Amino acid sequence: MEFDIVTLSRFQFALTALYHFLFVPLTLGLSILLAVMETVYVMTGRVIWRQMTKFWGTLFGINFVLGVATGIVMEFQFGMNWSYYSNYVGDIFGAPLAIEGLMAFFMEATFVGLFFFGWDKMSKVGHLMATYAVAIGSNFSALWILIANGWMQHPVGAEFNPDTMRMEIVSFFEVLMNHVAQARFVHTVSAGYVTASVFVLGVSAFYLLRGRFVELAKRSMTVAASFGLLASVAVVVLGDESGYLVSENQKMKMAAIEGMWETQPAPASFTLVGIPDMDERTTHFGVHIPWVMGLIGTRSLTQEIPGIAELLVENEERIRSGLIAYDALQDYRATPTGQSVDPEVAARFDEYKADMGYALLLMKYVDDPRDATEDQIIAAAWDTVPYVPVLFFAFRGMVGIGFLNVLLMAGFFYLSARRQLDTRRWPLKVAVAAMALPWIAAELGWIVAEFGRQPWAIDGVLPTVAAVSHLTVPTVLFTIAGFTAMYSVLLVIEVRMMLAAIQKGPAPDDAPERPLFAKSGPVVEKRA
Structure with missing residues (x-):
């Protein structure tokens, strides 16, 4: 790693983002599963639910x-490490994050308190509505954050x-x-949803192996x-749609994911396995499945998917076009x-402003892009190629685990x-x-999405x-x-608390009889 501000700031944000995303998927999925379980309780009156x-x-x-603690830290980094980014696009990027905090997060946080402390203070239906509000708030929060992130991938x-x-x-x-x-x-x-389902499945399987809490585990x-x-099948189907959109809007990312150095005749084949080589600009020992990439990437048998070499030429021209816009500016x-x-x-x-961002790539080499040499323009064009092996293997790892999850869920559904x-x-x-x-698949997915967007x-x-702030290397290294250190301590605390709760298991629930609705008479609950 080069110890420069850009690389260190990227590393810091990647560290905090990947750590934060250890908690997000489980929160999203468990919130829905809690709503499902409590719905069954309200409908049946069986206390085990x-x-x-x-x-x-x-x-x-x-x-x-x-998840909340690590998410707040991430947002602070936009002001600490990415101040020019915040100034340049804050009007757009800040709006979804503000809405997420004011609407989704406050909603979620408020009803989380009612979920935990309202069991014996609210009616059944009232508490169920609070649980649904937690689930809606969690997913609504993810929506606004991904609107902001989606704009980074495709600014409109x-x-x-x-x-x-x-x-x-x-x-x-x-x-x-x-x-x-x-x-x-x-x-x-x-x-x-898949993450939470596999988590619940695994903990319940642990209980069955130990012969503990059998009825709860089976249900x-x-x-x-x-x-x-349902969720694992949806991940595969929706992942296919995401791949199609990448081929439309982020062609270099798609070419890097495929290790596609040269444009193939339509329809392009899918490289199942291989070893990309950045130096020789080829993918060794590739095993190809005909037509598949063309169908995924273009939804047709006649449209080409451009390779890295062709896109490099195009990006070099866009840098030159961007220089005209920069000079006019x-x-x-x-x-x-x-x-x-x-x-x-x-x-x-106005004629060339769409390419001005490409001229700014030259700021890696010179203070004024107009002073760039021919070699620096070529080097800047090469900077638009992500490190292909990382994307190639991360994508295949993510997809492979996705299909394994489908098989796992189908087996236990049977x-x-x-x-x-x-x-x-067994x-x-x-x-x-x-x-x-x-969790591994989710982290690989974020690596594909964010690493593949570089150098943007x-x-x-x-x-x-x-986009970075004017900081010193020692400052960023210190943070x-x-x-x-802080996240390591938090992770140890998190794991120990989760393991302790799992080891202890569910507490006996001597639930008092509660009315279905706030003003109705009591409804006798059935005991499982």
Whole structure:
């Protein structure tokens, strides 16, 4: 690693983002499962479902607290490490985050308190509504965050204002309805549902292997297998849609994921396995499946997917075009106050402004992009190629685990339907061993999404090299060390608390008789 501000700031943000995302998927998925379990309790009156809701709710609460703490730290980093980014695109990026905090997070946090402390103070239906509000708030929070992140991947509804030197919203509706953001949202929350389902499945399998809390474990596994099977299939289907959008809007990322150095005749084949080589610009020992990549990436048999070499030539031309826009911008800014901008200058800027971000890539090599040499232009074009081996293997690891999750859930759904969850020990051992897989897939997915966007902070608009704060290397190294130490302690605390709660198991629930509705008479509960 080069110890420069850009690399260290990227490393710090990656560290905190990947750590934060250890908690997000489980929060999203458990919130829905809690709502399902409590719904069954309200409909049937069987106290074991209340016991299940409270037990899994305890694990949800532990995870929720850590997710909130690490998420707040991430948002602070935009001001600490990425101040120019915050200034340049704050009008657009800040709006979804503000809405997330004011609407979704406050809603979620408020009803979490009612969920934990309102069991014997609210009616059944009232408490159930609070649980649903927690689930809606958790997923609503993810929506706004992914709208912000989706805009980074595919910036729409905004334009650069040469008078303020900032990106400004021209259509919030376009930002909100960004098809990339919507696809990322449904794919991400579905992955969270799978994570929670596998977690519940694994813990329940552990109980069955030990012969503890058998009735609770069986019911939990039935809910998890049913919900998880739907979610795991949805992840695969929605992941395919995300791949199609990447091929439309982030062609270099798609080429890097495929290790596709040269443009293939349509329809392109899918490289199942291989070893990408950045030096020789080829993928060794590739095993190809004909037509598949063409169908995934273009939904057709006639449209080509451009390779890295072709995209490099295109990006080099966009850098040259961006230099014209950058030069026009300097002339625009040099206009004395009170005078009108030369119409020729304004027209020249408007014609080439879409490529100005590419000119800013040269700031890695020179202070003024107009001073760049031919070699530096070529080097900047090469910077638009992500490190192919990382994307190539991360994507295949994510996809492989996704299909394993489908098989796992289908198997336990079958066993649940046949009432054979506790008849064989080896499937239960598989469920326990598989608990980490969804988290690995989720982290690999974020690596593909974020590492694949490099060298851009905002794709095609603002390079990462131009987005950082003016900090010193020792300052960033100090904060990295501080975050690493703090997060290590928090992780130990989290794991110990989760393990202690699992080891203890559900508490006996001597639930008092509660009315279904606040003003109705008491309804006698059935005891399981």
